[in-house]
Amino acid sequence: MKITITREIAVSLSFLLFGAGVFYSIYSIEVVEGVNALYTQVMIVPNFVTAVLFDWRGFDTLGECLILITSVLVTGMVFGKGLFNWDFLREVYREEDGKDVDLGFTPIIKVLAVPMAVLLMVLGVVVILGGHITPGGGFQGGALISAAYVLAMVAFGRGRCPVRFTHRFLESLESFGALLFLILGLIGMILSGYYLFNIREIYGIPLFPSPPGIGDVGIIPYLNIGVGLKVLAGLSTITTLLVSHRIVSKNIGRG
Amino acid sequence: MNLLPLIVVIPLLMAIVFSYIYRSKYIRLLTLLMALVLLVLPLLGLYGPYFFGGHGVVYIEGMPFVSGILYTLNPLKETLIFTLMLIGVLVLIISTREERLSGTFTALVLMGLASVSAVILTEDLFNLYVFYEIAAITQAGLVILAGREEAYRSAFRYLLVGTMAGSILLLGVGLLLSATGSLNIVDMGRYLALKPLTPTVYGALLMLIVGLAYGGGLPPFHTLKVDLYSRTKPFVAAILQTYSKFILIALMLVILKLFGGLPIFNTTRGVLIALSVFAMVFGTVMALLQDDYRRLLAYHTVSQGGYVALGLALGTPLGIVAGIFHGINHALYKSALFIGAHIVEKIKSPYMREVGGLLLAMPTVTFLILCAKLASIGIPPFNGFQSKLLLAEAVMSADMPELVILMLIVSIGTFLYMMKAFYLIFLKPCSEEQLREYREVRISKYHIFSLGLLVLLCIVLGLYPDMVLDRLLPLGEEIAIE
Numbered sequence: 138m139k140i141t142i143t144r145e146i147a148v149s150l151s152f153l154l155f156g157a158g159v160f161y162s163i164y165s166i167e168v169v170e171g172v173n174a175l176y177t178q179v180m181i182v183p184n185f186v187t188a189v190l191f192d193w194r195g196f197d198t199l200g201e202c203l204i205l206i207t208s209v210l211v212t213g214m215v216f217g218k219g220l221f222n223w224d225f226l227r228e229v230y231r232e233e234d235g236k237d238v239d240l241g242f243t244p245i246i247k248v249l250a251v252p253m254a255v256l257l258m259v260l261g262v263v264v265i266l267g268g269h270i271t272p273g274g275g276f277q278g279g280a281l282i283s284a285a286y287v288l289a290m291v292a293f294g295r296g297r298c299p300v301r302f303t304h305r306f307l308e309s310l311e312s313f314g315a316l317l318f319l320i321l322g323l324i325g326m327i328l329s330g331y332y333l334f335n336i337r338e339i340y341g342i343p344l345f346p347s348p349p350g351i352g353d354v355g356i357i358p359y360l361n362i363g364v365g366l367k368v369l370a371g372l373s374t375i376t377t378l379l380v381s382h383r384i385v386s387k388n389i390g391r392g
Numbered sequence: 393m394n395l396l397p398l399i400v401v402i403p404l405l406m407a408i409v410f411s412y413i414y415r416s417k418y419i420r421l422l423t424l425l426m427a428l429v430l431l432v433l434p435l436l437g438l439y440g441p442y443f444f445g446g447h448g449v450v451y452i453e454g455m456p457f458v459s460g461i462l463y464t465l466n467p468l469k470e471t472l473i474f475t476l477m478l479i480g481v482l483v484l485i486i487s488t489r490e491e492r493l494s495g496t497f498t499a500l501v502l503m504g505l506a507s508v509s510a511v512i513l514t515e516d517l518f519n520l521y522v523f524y525e526i527a528a529i530t531q532a533g534l535v536i537l538a539g540r541e542e543a544y545r546s547a548f549r550y551l552l553v554g555t556m557a558g559s560i561l562l563l564g565v566g567l568l569l570s571a572t573g574s575l576n577i578v579d580m581g582r583y584l585a586l587k588p589l590t591p592t593v594y595g596a597l598l599m600l601i602v603g604l605a606y607g608g609g610l611p612p613f614h615t616l617k618v619d620l621y622s623r624t625k626p627f628v629a630a631i632l633q634t635y636s637k638f639i640l641i642a643l644m645l646v647i648l649k650l651f652g653g654l655p656i657f658n659t660t661r662g663v664l665i666a667l668s669v670f671a672m673v674f675g676t677v678m679a680l681l682q683d684d685y686r687r688l689l690a691y692h693t694v695s696q697g698g699y700v701a702l703g704l705a706l707g708t709p710l711g712i713v714a715g716i717f718h719g720i721n722h723a724l725y726k727s728a729l730f731i732g733a734h735i736v737e738k739i740k741s742p743y744m745r746e747v748g749g750l751l752l753a754m755p756t757v758t759f760l761i762l763c764a765k766l767a768s769i770g771i772p773p774f775n776g777f778q779s780k781l782l783l784a785e786a787v788m789s790a791d792m793p794e795l796v797i798l799m800l801i802v803s804i805g806t807f808l809y810m811m812k813a814f815y816l817i818f819l820k821p822c823s824e825e826q827l828r829e830y831r832e833v834r835i836s837k838y839h840i841f842s843l844g845l846l847v848l849l850c851i852v853l854g855l856y857p858d859m860v861l862d863r864l865l866p867l868g869e870e871i872a873i874e
Contacts, residue, residue, distance in 0.1 A: 171573015
């Protein structure tokens with residue numbers, strides 16, 4: 138008992154010191170413009186944030202996508218994929234019939250959830266496709282679409298959900314989104330020698346049809362679509378893994 | 393054309409493919425093929441800078457800035473990546489002999505290889521953070537794969553602390569960005585040397601050190617790493633410890649490049665040396681107490697991580713070279729030891745007192761493990777001797793003779809527990825019946841091949857250390873602090 142109190146005092150003191158240090162260093166912050174001056178002066182696409190994310194620092198965005206992919210993979214290790222071939226789970230899941238439970242939401246929720254989900258999905262598609270012009274982009278749009286899916290799933294349960302994505306479909310979508318990003322980078326490398334080079338046009342044909350006056354759009358919309366697919370599939374996969382144990386039964390060789 | 397990004401991109405691409413086809417029948421074959429491809433990767437790049445997206449150097453108010461993300465390749469990085477890929481290849485080869493292999497294991501190993509090589513190659517602090525985070529999640533995933541409750545628990549704890557340590561590192565990166573206006577490490581270092589230091593920079597330095605301690609397994613985060621190494625399958629621990637050792641080297645080099653020329657570096661050096669000394673002493677003392685062979689090796693990893701950090705923290709050319717050389721050597725002999733531990737666990741049990749007399753059952757493996765143990769203690773003609781000698785020289789020339797005495801004592805401790813483990817597992821007499829039991833277990837040729845190759849490399853590097861040292865020395869002088 139005595140040891141724990143000493144330890145707690147030591148821990149809180151060190152947290153206090155560390156916190157004070159962090160607070161002091163943030164309090165006395167002075168922002169230097171540096172290279173950011175360039176990002177605001179050169180126009181690549183009207184949405185400057187997208188320009189920084191997908192053109193100047195495209196490889197970082199790829200890395201951020203891969204963080205999500207790895208997280209989904211690791212979540213799958215615990216709840217889905219990783220259970221492939223585990224024998225003891227067959228024992229555990231033998232008794233259950235794998236039916237989803239209806240939580241008994243009132244009709245009000247169910248009736249409202251469908252149009253809300255549809256609206257959210259449409260908004261998500263718009264945000265992804267217009268990511269280079271208007272605020273938003275792949276991450277935000279993908280998150281919106283997956284939010285719609287989660288809303289429908291929570292309201293109706295996985296079995297009777299009006300928006301039906303199978304687990305395999307989501308997996309394919311996620312892999313496709315990430316591969317699209319990686320391969321677009323490789324194409325840039327083949328054409329110019331630089332990975333993730335923003336190819337403006339091939340033989341005079343612009344890569345993405347857009348009205349004049351909004352800069353060199355190039356591959357940015359496609360990158361946005363890739364990220365969007367990846368994020369929507371990744372977040373939805375995590376939710377599906379958490380709410381349903383049909384994937385578990387599938388992976389241990391039943392159903 | 394400079395194919396440098398392919399070192400990172402090909403493993404990433406294949407990781408996604410492997411995670412998609414994880415139930416395929418041909419996973420074993422594909423994994424072997426992938427292992428061959430990995431060996432070619434380090435040869436792809438050309439020395440020099442590589443700008444992503446074609447965004448090169450721009451001049452703003454007369455100051456050169458790198459506008460995009462910069463990767464550089466030099467002999468030092470090439471050597472590190474080659475070692476990393478080699479150990480990854482051996483682990484992948486061994487994994488094809490495991491029951492219940494699925495594509496997810498290969499995917500996670502590839503993801504880890506790609507992210508650690510990106511951490512080594514990058515000259516951009518935010519890019520480093522992104523891949524550092526992927527490496528942390530990957531390590532937790534590899535541990536979860538062991539499928540035991542304790543493995544789940546340690547991986548969860550690692551991720552939980554990782555969320556905090558990762559965010560602190562990110563905050564540090566953000567503070568440095570606000571203080572210097574760039575994310576390129578060289579640009580930042582130059583700016584910091586020109587302008588007077590603000591509290592923001594001190595805070596950022598503190599946060600980078602927290603990130604370093606978490607990623608590299610230095611105190612106070614060493615127990616998390618020990619749990620990771622000891623609760624997964626030992627051959628997976630071989631690749632995990634390589635990841636964290638190389639992240640440690642990369643982050644130490646970043647701290648040297650950023651803060652090396654500043655007046656606060658003397659204090660920083662004191663903190664880093666204190667951390668590494670703690671790692672050395674804690675690791676050795678705890679390893680002496682262990683009964684579980686995997687845990688013993690895990691604590692040994694922490695203590696050797698202390699050696700690597702000590703060399704790099706000195707900041708002298710010799711110290712940097714010795715630290716990196718010891719990191720490479722450590723990755724080699726420690727992987728051999730972990731693969732040996734995997735064989736021991738397969739045959740009987742990881743608990744040292746339950747095994748005994750393995751010498752009679754498998755003399756070749758015993759000999760190879762003995763060689764790896766001698767290398768880890770630092771006995772000629774193995775590579776551990778060369779790097780420890782170099783480290784001692786570096787510490788002596790930095791006027792810290794008391795640290796040399798400490799290193800000697802730690803080495804003696806290492807000798808004690810390594811020989812204790814060797815006696816208990818291989819030499820202790822055992823019954824005839826037990827021996828028959830041992831002989832029934834088949835050890836795959838792949839395991840013995842990997843073990844043999846690593847030990848051979850240990851001997852070669854012990855006899856001809858110049859092969860690596862010649863490649864490290866010019867870079868050591870470039871990074872070093874006057």
